[in-house]
Amino acid sequence: MSENKTEIDLLRTILGSAGMKPEAFELSLPHWKLKQYKKGEFYNEYKNVCKHLGFVITGVFRIYRVNSDTGEEKNMLFFTDHQFVASYKSFLSQTACDYYTEAMVDSVILYIHIDHLNELYGQSHQWERFGRIVAETAFHEVMVNTEGFLFKTPEDRYREMMEKHPNIFNSVPLYHIASYLGIQGPSLSRIRKRMVGR
Amino acid sequence: MSENKTEIDLLRTILGSAGMKPEAFELSLPHWKLKQYKKGEFYNEYKNVCKHLGFVITGVFRIYRVNSDTGEEKNMLFFTDHQFVASYKSFLSQTACDYYTEAMVDSVILYIHIDHLNELYGQSHQWERFGRIVAETAFHEVMVNTEGFLFKTPEDRYREMMEKHPNIFNSVPLYHIASYLGIQGPSLSRIRKRMVGR
DNA sequence: GGATAAGTTTAACCCAGGTTAAAATCGAAA
DNA sequence: TTTCGATTTTAACCTGGGTTAAACTTATCC
Numbered sequence: 001m002s003e004n005k006t007e008i009d010l011l012r013t014i015l016g017s018a019g020m021k022p023e024a025f026e027l028s029l030p031h032w033k034l035k036q037y038k039k040g041e042f043y044n045e046y047k048n049v050c051k052h053l054g055f056v057i058t059g060v061f062r063i064y065r066v067n068s069d070t071g072e073e074k075n076m077l078f079f080t081d082h083q084f085v086a087s088y089k090s091f092l093s094q095t096a097c098d099y100y101t102e103a104m105v106d107s108v109i110l111y112i113h114i115d116h117l118n119e120l121y122g123q124s125h126q127w128e129r130f131g132r133i134v135a136e137t138a139f140h141e142v143m144v145n146t147e148g149f150l151f152k153t154p155e156d157r158y159r160e161m162m163e164k165h166p167n168i169f170n171s172v173p174l175y176h177i178a179s180y181l182g183i184q185g186p187s188l189s190r191i192r193k194r195m196v197g198r
Numbered sequence: 199m200s201e202n203k204t205e206i207d208l209l210r211t212i213l214g215s216a217g218m219k220p221e222a223f224e225l226s227l228p229h230w231k232l233k234q235y236k237k238g239e240f241y242n243e244y245k246n247v248c249k250h251l252g253f254v255i256t257g258v259f260r261i262y263r264v265n266s267d268t269g270e271e272k273n274m275l276f277f278t279d280h281q282f283v284a285s286y287k288s289f290l291s292q293t294a295c296d297y298y299t300e301a302m303v304d305s306v307i308l309y310i311h312i313d314h315l316n317e318l319y320g321q322s323h324q325w326e327r328f329g330r331i332v333a334e335t336a337f338h339e340v341m342v343n344t345e346g347f348l349f350k351t352p353e354d355r356y357r358e359m360m361e362k363h364p365n366i367f368n369s370v371p372l373y374h375i376a377s378y379l380g381i382q383g384p385s386l387s388r389i390r391k392r393m394v395g396r
Numbered sequence: 397g398g399a400t401a402a403g404t405t406t407a408a409c410c411c412a413g414g415t416t417a418a419a420a421t422c423g424a425a426a
Numbered sequence: 427t428t429t430c431g432a433t434t435t436t437a438a439c440c441t442g443g444g445t446t447a448a449a450c451t452t453a454t455c456c
Contacts, residue, residue: 065349074348089341092334121326128319128326135333136290142340143287149347150272150380151263154443173403182348187443189405352413371433385413387435 004034007057007110014055014082018133024126031116037061037103043085044101049094050087052111053134059107060171061085063099064179075180077141078104078168085109088138105171154183155191202232205255205308212253212280216331222324229314235259235301241283242299247292248285250309251332257305258369259283261297262377273378275339276302276366283307286336303369352381353389 011032012025035054037043043061044050056079063076076099079085090097091114120127148157158181162169169177178188209230210223233252235241241259242248254277261274274297277283288295289312318325346355356379360367367375376386 065345067349076344076348089338092337122323125320132330132333135330135337139290139333139337139340140287142337142344146274146340146344146347147263149344150274151265175403184444185404186406186445190443193405373433381412382414383434384415384436388413391435 004032004110007034007108008032010057010082011055011110015130019126020130021126024124027123027127028112028116028120031112031120032110033112035109035111037107037109039103039105039107041103042100043103043109044087044090044097044099046098046100047096048090050090050097050101051114052086053091053114053117054085054109054111056081056083056085057108057110059109060104060168061101061107062104062172062176062180063087063101065099073179074182075176077145078165078172078180080165080168084134084137086134086138088142092135092138104176149182154181154187155194157181158188158191159195202230202308205232205306206230208255208280209253209308213328217324218328219324222322225321225325226310226314226318229310229318230308231310233307233309235305235307237301237303237305239301240298241301241307242285242288242295242297244296244298245294246288248288248295248299249312250284251289251312251315252283252307252309254279254281254283255306255308257307258302258366259299259305260302260370260374260378261285261299263297271377272380273374275343276363276370276378278363278366282332282335284332284336286340290333290336302374347380352379352385353392355379356386356389357393 008029012022015025016022034057037059043054044052046066058081061079063079064073065076066073077088085101086092087097087099087101089095090099094114117127117131121131148160152160158177161177161181174188175185178185181188183191206227210220213223214220232255235257241252242250244264256279259277261277262271263274264271275286283299284290285295285297285299287293288297292312315325315329319329346358350358356375359375359379372386373383376383379386381389
């Protein structure tokens, strides 16, 4: 715990500002572990049940699916600094994962095992609330994506991404962004070109 | 409560088969109310915080958004018999709703107020679990939609809809289906025509 | 710095869905 | 059964993304 102090402090602060009482947070102290990922390492893999909830100290992760016929990858979600990372669908339902979740750059996370999380749910209402908020966050994240596909053009979505996650562009190649937006590389190039001319 | 008996029994059975203990379910009895909707009536409206969780005894509801510029409507989700209905995003976060939720045919639901639900969460782990499952269901519903937009063609989505919700086609005009699939009416016609020729 | 690999853009062609308006069909009601 | 309105289909034209392969640009590494 000594060497994780800075990271735990960060998590404490962030959860604190979301309403978590210090005493409740202390209950979780024995369970958070620090882990480093090299670029390309997996947080969770296809067919594996996602057992951990992670908190990204620093880094970027992506959830992607592989088309078994063509081998193509498509990105579902990105996670970056100070976000919770999990292969949501698998984590929340504790079922085999349809996706890969991978570090896109060298990354550091704090993580907790779902068994410990379930213990905490039983020990304190604060943590129950936390659990519900995690599910809600996942819901919200995905809802915003669906709304994007339904109500916006790829160009809109790209513009939004640049506004909301400008930092991701530093560490993630454009073809991954294109995939996330639901389009192909050349289309993103066209959009970018179109946008230069206003 | 006497006249709602049949409907309550249905709900009891369904929750029971999802693991809800009878004693826990009894706690909720005073709180469920029956409500009838005429076609076109709203379950929840734009800017209104959705305060109720409904259980569809019979009927069809849609969540849709109106484009404030053009006045166009686009459908997000459908709910039908034996599903829980709520304007999820608003209900889960208790914030003003971006959508309209409307009965598409004459419908009957049992509903419960979120305050009572929160009471139940405090009274019993069974209900807490129920609450988490509601959030998870919402998540799953929307996740499947996002996956559809990302990984499937409109034609695939239409085919899937016919397999999974064949009943909806009886009560919902095709242009609402098209909207749900993210396409325009004429496109759905083309898809249908294409499909006849296998 | 030059070679090599990775990433991005461009070009050319194709096709599906968007758009608009008209035509056809269906349904309910008179 | 006729009529009116709602729904669905068709037609014609347009646009933007898909696809493929080549060209170009940037990193990276020896």
